[in-house]
Amino acid sequence: MAEAQMQVSDEVAISIENMNKWYGTFHVLRDIDLTVFRGERIVICGPSGSGKSTLIRCINALEEHQEGRITVDGTLLSSDLKNIDKIRSEVGMCFQHFNLFPHLTILENCTLAPIWVRKTPKKEAEETAMHFLEKVKIPDQALKYPGQLSGGQQQRVAIARSLCMRPRVMLFDEPTSALDPEMIKEVLDTMIELAEEGMTMLCVTHEMGFARQVANRVIFMDQGQIVEQNEPEEFFNNPKSERTQLFLSQILGH
Amino acid sequence: MSDTQSHNVAFVRETFLPESAPPSTATGPVKWIKDNLFATWANGLLTVAALYLIFLVLSSTMPWIFAGIWNAESLAACREVLDGVSGACFAVLTERWNQLLFGFTYPTDQYWRPTLAFVLLFVAMAPVLFFDLPRKLLIFTGLYPFLAFWLIWGGTILAPLLALAGVVVGYLVYDRLVKNSFAAGFFGGIVAAFVVWYIGGFLISDTANENAMLQAVPSRDLGGFMLNMMLGITCVSLSVPLGIALALGRQSNLPLIKGICVVFIEFIRGVPLITLLFVANVMLAYFFPPGSGVDLFIRVVIMITIFSAAYIAEVIRGGLAALPKGQYEAGDSLGLDYAQSMRLIILPQALKISIPGIVNIAVGLFKDTTLVSVISMFDIVGMIRGPILASTDWNGVYWELFMFASVLFFVVCYGISQYSQWLERRLATDHR
Ligand SMILES: Nc1ncnc2c1ncn2[C@@H]1O[C@H](COP(=O)(O)OP(=O)(O)OP(=O)(O)O)[C@@H](O)[C@H]1O
Ligand SMILES: [Mg+2]
Numbered sequence: 001m002a003e004a005q006m007q008v009s010d011e012v013a014i015s016i017e018n019m020n021k022w023y024g025t026f027h028v029l030r031d032i033d034l035t036v037f038r039g040e041r042i043v044i045c046g047p048s049g050s051g052k053s054t055l056i057r058c059i060n061a062l063e064e065h066q067e068g069r070i071t072v073d074g075t076l077l078s079s080d081l082k083n084i085d086k087i088r089s090e091v092g093m094c095f096q097h098f099n100l101f102p103h104l105t106i107l108e109n110c111t112l113a114p115i116w117v118r119k120t121p122k123k124e125a126e127e128t129a130m131h132f133l134e135k136v137k138i139p140d141q142a143l144k145y146p147g148q149l150s151g152g153q154q155q156r157v158a159i160a161r162s163l164c165m166r167p168r169v170m171l172f173d174e175p176t177s178a179l180d181p182e183m184i185k186e187v188l189d190t191m192i193e194l195a196e197e198g199m200t201m202l203c204v205t206h207e208m209g210f211a212r213q214v215a216n217r218v219i220f221m222d223q224g225q226i227v228e229q230n231e232p233e234e235f236f237n238n239p240k241s242e243r244t245q246l247f248l249s250q251i252l253g254h
Numbered sequence: 255m256s257d258t259q260s261h262n263v264a265f266v267r268e269t270f271l272p273e274s275a276p277p278s279t280a281t282g283p284v285k286w287i288k289d290n291l292f293a294t295w296a297n298g299l300l301t302v303a304a305l306y307l308i309f310l311v312l313s314s315t316m317p318w319i320f321a322g323i324w325n326a327e328s329l330a331a332c333r334e335v336l337d338g339v340s341g342a343c344f345a346v347l348t349e350r351w352n353q354l355l356f357g358f359t360y361p362t363d364q365y366w367r368p369t370l371a372f373v374l375l376f377v378a379m380a381p382v383l384f385f386d387l388p389r390k391l392l393i394f395t396g397l398y399p400f401l402a403f404w405l406i407w408g409g410t411i412l413a414p415l416l417a418l419a420g421v422v423v424g425y426l427v428y429d430r431l432v433k434n435s436f437a438a439g440f441f442g443g444i445v446a447a448f449v450v451w452y453i454g455g456f457l458i459s460d461t462a463n464e465n466a467m468l469q470a471v472p473s474r475d476l477g478g479f480m481l482n483m484m485l486g487i488t489c490v491s492l493s494v495p496l497g498i499a500l501a502l503g504r505q506s507n508l509p510l511i512k513g514i515c516v517v518f519i520e521f522i523r524g525v526p527l528i529t530l531l532f533v534a535n536v537m538l539a540y541f542f543p544p545g546s547g548v549d550l551f552i553r554v555v556i557m558i559t560i561f562s563a564a565y566i567a568e569v570i571r572g573g574l575a576a577l578p579k580g581q582y583e584a585g586d587s588l589g590l591d592y593a594q595s596m597r598l599i600i601l602p603q604a605l606k607i608s609i610p611g612i613v614n615i616a617v618g619l620f621k622d623t624t625l626v627s628v629i630s631m632f633d634i635v636g637m638i639r640g641p642i643l644a645s646t647d648w649n650g651v652y653w654e655l656f657m658f659a660s661v662l663f664f665v666v667c668y669g670i671s672q673y674s675q676w677l678e679r680r681l682a683t684d685h686r
Pocket of ligand 1: 023026028046047048049050051052053054055
């Protein structure tokens with residue numbers, strides 16, 4: 001692994017200060033403080049319902065937070081639509097269910113946002129798209145529709161689609177949990193490659209092998225709070241909190 | 255069994271069997287008839303009964319149609335020729351076809367104008383219906399309404415040009431303001447268009463119509479199937495965009511817009527079309543400034559349009575609701591703004607789901623245009639019930655006339671239905 005490229009800089013990519021979020025009266029996220037430096041690969045894990053998805057969806061304003069500050073690349077996330085659109089175009093996101101556009105071909109899926117948001121000429125956008133489709137190893141599927149691809153291929157297209165916007169940060173929400181075991185590897189390989197190139201990544205996943213190999217920080221969440229965070233070696237071998245120990249014993253134990 | 259086979263499992267084929275035809279009981283018409291018409295005893299009975307019914311219908315109508323008279327001056331003349339034999343009197347169609355198609359007051363020497371407009375309609379619709387055609391053709395589609403207006407109504411060409419100018423100015427203003435906010439662009443555009451029309455209205459002199467290139471034809475002279483087509487096409491093409499706007503408005507986060515759309519849709523859906531038409535006939539005139547002369551045709555178009563737009567809005571709302579939330583989120587997460595993600599992601603998919611429902615409403619709307627005959631407009635039904643049946647010549651020729659009207663409507667509606675099925679197949683990309 002190219003260790004040199006995986007260095008973390010001390011430039012701040014995302015900073016979350018004192019963030020709180022409620023769904024109605026239900027307090028989903030409580031006092032979240034998190035600073036992500038450029039080039040960091042962070043894995044977020046925790047039991048179901050602990051607020052992992054909600055946390056990363058707040059970062060690109062798919063969910064609105066009620067208290068605290070979120071700054072992405074120096075842009076403060078507020079209700080101002082201009083800021084929100086700016087942040088969203090800098091932050092790529094991959095979903096558990098891929099969310100490709102079924103009425104567009106793979107190539108059109110990848111060129112849509114560059115053409116309409118970045119105003120890239122069509123030709124150039126297509127070249128970029130082909131470049132990233134090659135990177136995720138499915139250039140030959142470019143003219144098919146998403147429904148004709150396997151789950152693993154669809155998720156790799158989703159990654160390529162995000163990359164076409166040349167994002168500075170990538171968010172992943174359980175990208176492999178809707179996939180069959182043999183497809184998980186192809187998606188994880190793509191993500192590992194991305195990490196090696198120095199992409200800043202926040203990844204909700206229960207793939208602990210991936211966390212050990214790629215992450216430089218693992219965050220454990222429970223009941224809407226960050227309970228523990230540490231380097232992967234420390235985190236897995238020597239968890240401090242009882243709840244982390246319980247969680248790890250449950251997912252690694254069998 | 256297993257014992258006798260176990261010492262004999264090894265097998266090698268040495269001679270290959272030639273291909274042979276299946277037995278005639280397993281293929282061909284005999285098998286088809288047996289499977290589909292006489293599969294069971296009850297099935298066979300139903301087949302026989304159905305065949306008998308078809309025979310009854312055909313044996314009574316066919317002679318009537320084939321004995322039909324195509325040349326006669328009046329019903330009495332027709333009966334004379336028939337001489338007691340049961341037969342249709344299609345002569346009414348050959349005598350009065352022009353009235354059935356164009357109404358009885360449209361100037362006879364000007365029939366080429368609506369006919370030309372009708373032919374050009376296909377050119378204008380082609381790029382909308384078949385999106386593989388070059389996009390440049392859409393320019394003609396954009397100009398077509400103004401051209402058709404000029405051809406059908408005639409009069410000064412300044413009127414359609416002014417209408418076009420209003421639309422262009424409105425669009426330019428929209429384009430300018432939409433960068434700040436969609437609402438500003440939308441309402442700014444509408445206001446700008448009305449300002450142009452208002453000011454332009456003073457510039458066109460009252461006498462402009464008198465020495466115009468095309469003789470002016472007032473709205474009350476339009477009639478026949480032409481009127482049905484005009485109402486149908488205008489109202490469908492206006493009510494689809496209005497329906498989309500209402501459906502999106504109903505989903506809006508802004509309580510005011512949402513409220514207006516909900517009240518509008520629920521109110522319009524709760525009122526029979528015929529009442530709306532009576533309102534158009536008498537009351538709507540009060541809403542427009544006196545003397546502005548908004549004529550009956552426009553008032554009826556407004557009513558039918560809002561009526562079907564309310565239904566279309568609900569169909570599209572169903573389509574929108576059927577889309578997974580992930581599609582909205584994917585659009586948002588890529589940084590597309592509201593208008594872009596609606597236009598590029600949400601609406602193409604929601605409209606595709608809604609095609610059968612929209613077509614259903616379009617077909618219904620087209621047939622409902624015959625309701626205008628009750629507010630004394632002479633559409634094809636109005637023509638039949640009024641001037642033709644009331645004339646001494648043709649009093650009593652019901653079947654032939656209404657059959658003719660039915661055939662015209664059927665051809666158009668069947669065409670719409672076939673197109674929509676083609677469109678659904680063409681758009682099927684999800685491969686589920
Ligand atoms: N739209 C919503 N309205 C109300 N409550 C919600 C909503 N979305 C999520 N929640 C609740 O918020 C909590 C956190 O949800 P979240 O999806 O962030 O959990 P998660 O950690 O991602 O869980 P999982 O591992 O199952 O994906 C859950 O208790 C969930 O029930
Ligand atoms: Mg989740």
